[in-house]
Amino acid sequence: MGKASYDMTEVRFIIKPDFTECYVLCEAYGDCPIGVQGWHYKVFPKDVSIIDIIPQYITECVLWPQKSPNEK
DSSP, X not given: OOOEEEEEEEEEEEEOSSEEEEEEEEEEEESXXXXXXXXXXXXXXXXXXXXXXXHHHGGGXXXXXXXXXTOO
C-alpha cells in the first residue's frame, strides 16, 4: 500500500428552511483511492447546527457521495 493523503480545501454550507447542505472539496495526494478527489455532499436536518456538523461529521466527508455545488 502506498502513501496517500488528502486536504479539505473548501467547505460550503447552503442553509435552507428545512435542511442544511454541506459541500466539501477534497484534494487527493499520492496513492489515494478513486473517489477521494473532488466535491463531497451531504444533507443534514435543520435541527443539526453547523457548529455540530464541523467537528462531528466533516472528518468523514470522503465517505459521502460526490456532488458538485453547481449540479442541479
